[in-house]
Amino acid sequence: MTRFSAFVRPNDTVVWGQACGEPRTLVEALVDQGADLPAMNWFVGINHSDVLGETLPTHVQVSSYTATSGNRRLVAAGRMDILPTHYSTLPSWVSTGATAVDVALVLVSPPDAEGLYRLGAGEDYIAGAARRVRVIVAEVNPRVPAQPDSVGFRRNEFAAIVESDRPLAAAPELGEPTPTTLAVARNVAALIPDRATIQIGVGAPPTAILRELADHQDLGLHSGLINDDLGELIEAGVITGRHKATDPGRHVAGTIVGGKRAIAHCATKPDVLLRGIDYIHDPATLAAQHQLDALNGGLEVDLTGQVNTEAIGSRYVGSVGGGTDFARGAVRSGGPAVVALGSRSQTGSTIVARLSGTASIPRTDVDVVVTEHDTARLRGVGLDERRHRLLAICDPEFRDASAQT
Known part of the structure; x- marks a missing residue:
């Protein structure tokens, strides 16, 4: 498993994809290693998994643009700060100023015929952020849709690759409407x-x-x-x-x-x-x-x-x-x-x-x-x-x- 100590510097901001695009294997490793890493900031979006809990190391600061889904309990516990921003301005928030990101964790499909690893589960803010960071760490999962028109990366753009084969993070069932x-x-x-x-x-x-x-x-x-x-x-x-x-x-x-x-x-x-x-x-x-x-x-x-x-x-x-x-x-x-x-x-x-x-x-x-x-x-x-x-x-x-x- 990737050792994040090789990539993360003090006060870095780490960002990863949201919803079905969450690289859960990488996030789990980051959480497991968090106590041994320097002070840093994590920016997350819609969180369908239960990887992030209220017992995160105190030197880790977590922020998001939303308190929906799995983020709600983190906000209630005082472990997540909310950025009050229109969604359209989010790319500028994660590329400039105090929230500028340094490390991106991406979930991608295996390389296609062009040799490109695709963001086939979502581009939203992660595609732009990944183009601006110092380090990209990839989780390659064959269950990620190999969207031919999605943003793609070359192997040499990744500082490290972790392979997984697990279901993508899915939204909770809402049940029948009232x-x-x-x-x-x-x-x-x-x-x-x-x-x-x-x-x-x-x-x-x-x-x-x-x-x-x-x-x-x-x-x-x-x-x-x-x-x-x-x-x-x-x-x-x-x-x-x-x-x-x-x-x-x-x-x-x-x-x-x-x-x-x-x-x-x-x-x-x-x-x-x-x-x-x-x-x-x-x-x-x-x-x-x-x-x-x-x-x-x-x-x-x-x-x-x-x-x-x-x-x-x-x-x-x-x-x-x-x-x-x-x-x-x-x-x-x-x-x-x-x-x-x-x-x-x-x-x-x-x-x-x-x-x-x-x-x-x-x-x-x-x-x-x-x-x-x-x-x-x-x-x-x-x-x-x-x-x-x-x-x-x-x-x-x-x-x-x-x-x-």
């Missing part, structure tokens, strides 16, 4: 026309929305992620990309955030095109899409239209993410930017007079808010009318309380 989530999803699906290009976020409402699109035709995909439900829509011929203005016939995503079905599709079909954040979230690229429909969730929406996607009170549970990036791109392309959420949570109403957390998506960029009760269209609408429309989709039990300012 009746409320299904009602939200049906309301959103009614807004999406055939031939639109869709972007989907993480969480239960976006996943349920995909299941309500089974009868749509010729949709396109341009999104930060591809998951199992998107893979099924592609296999079923619902998502074809036939009418996309950019990358026609290709299903564009930043990373695989799914399980066996998404991985299998990416491994056997040439129609998926993985790209980095610089391309996926580029404003000009988004605006050029054929009616991009941005479909994202939220924790709370206030009566002016601001959306909290990050925190419930003092508990940080989400991220800034790409909601604002895609909302702006969707509107410029002619499609709606949708925020979908149930009207009530375990703590009460999600349509509130004042957010309990931060305003992650400004009211200037919120287009449509959907709950199980109906749809509130906010584009071009003044504050008084916004208040009226948002209260109309609030849970009736909390409507009077939500109206209190």
Whole structure:
């Protein structure tokens, strides 16, 4: 096994791929050796594995842009710092300033006919970061989809290689959607026309929305992620990309955030095109899409239209993410930017007079808010009318309380 003491210097920042692109064998070795390594910083993304625990060495500082999935317990334990950044700006965060990275751990497929090891499970921020670091350490796994158009590396670019043959880190199963989530999803699906290009976020409402699109035709995909439900829509011929203005016939995503079905599709079909954040979230690229429909969730929406996607009170549970990036791109392309959420949570109403957390998506960029009760269209609408429309989709039990300012 690779000895990281040969590569890591004091105060280095180490970065690795996220979700299905996490090089788990390398990360496990880094954790095991952490106590014997110098003080350093680790930057992680969506974490589907249980490799990182609260008992990490105290001289290791861990940061991320998100508290979703396996990161949530690290944030709650005070072992992870959150970088509050739009997803589109993440490449600059990991290449400049205090978060500039020094060592990249990458998960790649075995060399192809061109002799290139491919980032076939995701490019997102790791592709750009790996081009800027001092050291690249590779985990080569034959289960990584050998995407011919993905970023590739030559053998001499790696300081070391570790071989593995294990399932890729898979997203946890969400289970069957609740009746409320299904009602939200049906309301959103009614807004999406055939031939639109869709972007989907993480969480239960976006996943349920995909299941309500089974009868749509010729949709396109341009999104930060591809998951199992998107893979099924592609296999079923619902998502074809036939009418996309950019990358026609290709299903564009930043990373695989799914399980066996998404991985299998990416491994056997040439129609998926993985790209980095610089391309996926580029404003000009988004605006050029054929009616991009941005479909994202939220924790709370206030009566002016601001959306909290990050925190419930003092508990940080989400991220800034790409909601604002895609909302702006969707509107410029002619499609709606949708925020979908149930009207009530375990703590009460999600349509509130004042957010309990931060305003992650400004009211200037919120287009449509959907709950199980109906749809509130906010584009071009003044504050008084916004208040009226948002209260109309609030849970009736909390409507009077939500109206209190």
